[in-house]
Amino acid sequence: MTQQKRWATGLLEVLLSKDCPILATLFAKLHWRQCLAYLWIFMWGLRSIPELCYAFLPAYCIITNSHFLPKVQEQAFYIAIVVFVIYHLYTLSEYLRAGL
Structure with missing residues (x-):
């Protein structure tokens, strides 16, 4: 789990640094498809937040007696x-x- 956290932190640091693929696409020679591929990889750590919310949704619906x-x-x-x-x-x- 510690290694996963290190990987996610490192990828997010690159995403939010001056080496961001969006800035490289706008101001350097990075192609649009390359930018999308890098964004897919770098946002790996952020994807866990909606997945975690979706995982808690059935338990929440059982507790509140509702449905989604x-x-x-x-x-x-x-x-x-x-x-x-x-x-x-x-x-x-x-x-x-x-x-x-």
């Missing part, structure tokens, strides 16, 4: 169904297009 996902009777439930169906239809079309 839509129920079957609600209109918002259809959004999840549509996304699921579209994703699987797209995957099937890619599979068939590849000739498999």
Whole structure:
């Protein structure tokens, strides 16, 4: 855990220093895609904050007797169904297009 903390701290220090990939893209010769790749790596330590909040969400809902996902009777439930169906239809079309 100590090593993970060191890595996250080091990456965040580089992200917030003068060697930031955003500044290198604006003022140096760093390409946009390279900047995005560096940002993906450097923000690794920050990604844990929303993941931790999302991990606590089910426990919070149990304690408060509430829910964070839509129920079957609600209109918002259809959004999840549509996304699921579209994703699987797209995957099937890619599979068939590849000739498999």
